[in-house]
Amino acid sequence: MNGGRAPGSVLVRGTVVIDVDACKGCELCIDACPPGVLVMTGHDVNARGYRYPLLVAGCTACRACSQICPDFVFQVYKFDDPVELPGAPPSPGATT
Amino acid sequence: MTGPAPVVPGPAPAQPPGEAPRRFLMGSAAIAEAMIGAGCRFFAGYPMTPFTEVLEHMARRLPAVGGVCMNAESELEAVGMAWGAAATGTPAATGSTGQGLSLMQESLAEITLARLPLVVLDMARGQGDYWQATRGGGHGDYRHIVLAPGDVAEAVELVHTAFDLAATWRNPVLVFGDYYLAHTARSVSIGPDAPAGAARPDWALTGASGGSGHAKLVSFLGSAKQRDNVGYDLSTHYAACAEHTARMLGGVTPRAECGFTDDAEVVVVAFGTPGGYVRAAVRSLRREGVAVGWVRPVTLVPFPSAVIADAARGARAVAVYENNTGQMVDDVRLSVLGAAPVEFIGGLSMDPSGFGIAPDLDVGVLRRRILDVVERHR
Amino acid sequence: MTDADRHRAIATDGPPTRPARLVDDFTPALVDTGAHHLCPGCGEPIAVRALMEVIEDLALERRTIAVFGIGCYTAFSNNLDVEVLQALHGRAPSVATGVKRALPDTVAVTVQGDGDMVSEGLQEVLHAAARGESITCVMLNNGVFGETGGHMTATTVLGQRTKTSLEGRDPVAHGRPILLADLVARLDGAAYVGRGAVNSAGNVARTKRMLRRALETQTAGAGFSLVEILTMCPTGWFIETQDAPSYLDDNLGAVHTGGVLKDVGAGTGPPP
Numbered sequence: 001m002n003g004g005r006a007p008g009s010v011l012v013r014g015t016v017v018i019d020v021d022a023c024k025g026c027e028l029c030i031d032a033c034p035p036g037v038l039v040m041t042g043h044d045v046n047a048r049g050y051r052y053p054l055l056v057a058g059c060t061a062c063r064a065c066s067q068i069c070p071d072f073v074f075q076v077y078k079f080d081d082p083v084e085l086p087g088a089p090p091s092p093g094a095t096t
Numbered sequence: 097m098t099g100p101a102p103v104v105p106g107p108a109p110a111q112p113p114g115e116a117p118r119r120f121l122m123g124s125a126a127i128a129e130a131m132i133g134a135g136c137r138f139f140a141g142y143p144m145t146p147f148t149e150v151l152e153h154m155a156r157r158l159p160a161v162g163g164v165c166m167n168a169e170s171e172l173e174a175v176g177m178a179w180g181a182a183a184t185g186t187p188a189a190t191g192s193t194g195q196g197l198s199l200m201q202e203s204l205a206e207i208t209l210a211r212l213p214l215v216v217l218d219m220a221r222g223q224g225d226y227w228q229a230t231r232g233g234g235h236g237d238y239r240h241i242v243l244a245p246g247d248v249a250e251a252v253e254l255v256h257t258a259f260d261l262a263a264t265w266r267n268p269v270l271v272f273g274d275y276y277l278a279h280t281a282r283s284v285s286i287g288p289d290a291p292a293g294a295a296r297p298d299w300a301l302t303g304a305s306g307g308s309g310h311a312k313l314v315s316f317l318g319s320a321k322q323r324d325n326v327g328y329d330l331s332t333h334y335a336a337c338a339e340h341t342a343r344m345l346g347g348v349t350p351r352a353e354c355g356f357t358d359d360a361e362v363v364v365v366a367f368g369t370p371g372g373y374v375r376a377a378v379r380s381l382r383r384e385g386v387a388v389g390w391v392r393p394v395t396l397v398p399f400p401s402a403v404i405a406d407a408a409r410g411a412r413a414v415a416v417y418e419n420n421t422g423q424m425v426d427d428v429r430l431s432v433l434g435a436a437p438v439e440f441i442g443g444l445s446m447d448p449s450g451f452g453i454a455p456d457l458d459v460g461v462l463r464r465r466i467l468d469v470v471e472r473h474r
Numbered sequence: 475m476t477d478a479d480r481h482r483a484i485a486t487d488g489p490p491t492r493p494a495r496l497v498d499d500f501t502p503a504l505v506d507t508g509a510h511h512l513c514p515g516c517g518e519p520i521a522v523r524a525l526m527e528v529i530e531d532l533a534l535e536r537r538t539i540a541v542f543g544i545g546c547y548t549a550f551s552n553n554l555d556v557e558v559l560q561a562l563h564g565r566a567p568s569v570a571t572g573v574k575r576a577l578p579d580t581v582a583v584t585v586q587g588d589g590d591m592v593s594e595g596l597q598e599v600l601h602a603a604a605r606g607e608s609i610t611c612v613m614l615n616n617g618v619f620g621e622t623g624g625h626m627t628a629t630t631v632l633g634q635r636t637k638t639s640l641e642g643r644d645p646v647a648h649g650r651p652i653l654l655a656d657l658v659a660r661l662d663g664a665a666y667v668g669r670g671a672v673n674s675a676g677n678v679a680r681t682k683r684m685l686r687r688a689l690e691t692q693t694a695g696a697g698f699s700l701v702e703i704l705t706m707c708p709t710g711w712f713i714e715t716q717d718a719p720s721y722l723d724d725n726l727g728a729v730h731t732g733g734v735l736k737d738v739g740a741g742t743g744p745p746p
Contacts, residue, residue, distance in 0.1 A: 026515035072508025180572025315560035
């Protein structure tokens, strides 16, 4: 269960920086993310009134989000060493 | 019998010292050689009478001097190819007859807004393309410099001038020729080919500025961005182009030739090939004591208004002969500004071929029309 | 409670404090700024990014001259760190021909839309391909004239509703779409022809491999290359932004099918 890790934790290989105000809420990144760790806000909007993605634990630094985003919203970082972080692996394609 | 005996030219006139060797060339060949001599290294065209032979000569000669000649699949593609070559700083030219230039107009308008040097040959059929050439047949508020050679020798000179002006002003320059020019043979001095490897202009595209943070852009939309640094600011660009056009028109000296205008009662204005016939008619009338004079505009843009105004001062009438239904006559009227009546004595070239070889381009016909103006303004 | 709190979201407002390396920046090196006025969910910036990244990966930026057509993507013609020559609607292939013939060592790439290349400029791309010009034409195909507000082009598929095919494109009233990549592939002068898409990360990766093959075909002097890239246009398709990726697969992609249509084998990169 949970790949030998502690329950309620997930292996994280990287992270992203999200330029929230550049986002136009198209949600391409949500489906593109293979581990499904991007979720759209529900209520919160950016300075232009668009909902935007949030990152939950489990990023693999695969760059799918940065490659698919039409608005250049993402920077992607790969950790030198993967780290376990608290969080249940969400199902891919999860929205709010 | 196989046809009329060939005309054998007599011995060549003595070669003036320092001049390049003279060659007996058909006008199309002379124009092609002049383009190469002026440094043209890219030419694209589509066959159409009476432009075709220029394309043929360039196809034969350009590769030999390291240039490229493309027989494009349409006039649209010909001007597009010349556009691309011009953007690399390669001296480039294209051309056609008026009909082919009609197809090229959108590109010619935008090439001008992109501030590119380009020489455009209009080997016109008659002179009905005057407005197309001088007003610009394309959209928008652009201007081309327009040069109108009167014979093959002047065409050789003006082709050189065209490339110089195009490079100086970063603007297309149109050379207005015709069927006679293309198909008249003349002994001309072309001069040696221009040295290769002239420095590429700073604005020219070569790829090399890519990745520098300041990659070059050649665009008819300009380069200014809007206030939020996104998108083009066209208003800035159009204002800059208008200012450039005004400087160019003020910076190019209008050219015209004239004769017998000091005491002329009637001044006759004609451009291109008809200019020579008008000159002959005027000389012939002068020998009979008729006080007539002639003016032949050589630059159609900028139009030699001051020369014509000067010639018209003291004249009783100004007559305009051109092979169309009256186009340059408007510019002559604007130059004369009411100082004398301006009469159109020209007409369409009425030859069955439609190539503008007018039966009425005849000294006898011109004498009668000029005398008619003289009589009515005694 | 904010959405971020509710999801136990990870802070994404700055670089990580853990040792890490940047593997993808906001914009690739050859795109000046990420800001543009194109619609949410537009596929064209994705395709432009892909092309610029391939040019950078192949170290071609100091040889490239990109010839742009006219469409929404023209927004990028003054936003790139490669040399750009702006052409008219449909006319990029002849302009790129002039560039490449004058300077054979450059890498001449066109960036055109379907309205530009297949409606206005069909003659130009076919002749360039037939001549085997060593240029690479890139067509961003969204099946509409997007910039003018959503009108039918030569690639619009049957049944697709646009402002000039309000009930859906009808074969009798409007004729049938032209499958441009298939048409070009039949010309002997064409050396590499591929059709990709940008509606999924996997498709973007495949499309980048096609772009790489196409550019390698050019630099090898092997002839004309074309990469057609299906892009999303939810505005021009009159659908919800979030429905565009699947609409692309179901409609445009079902007719303009993806894959490599021709490859003379001059490329060395991984196959798409």
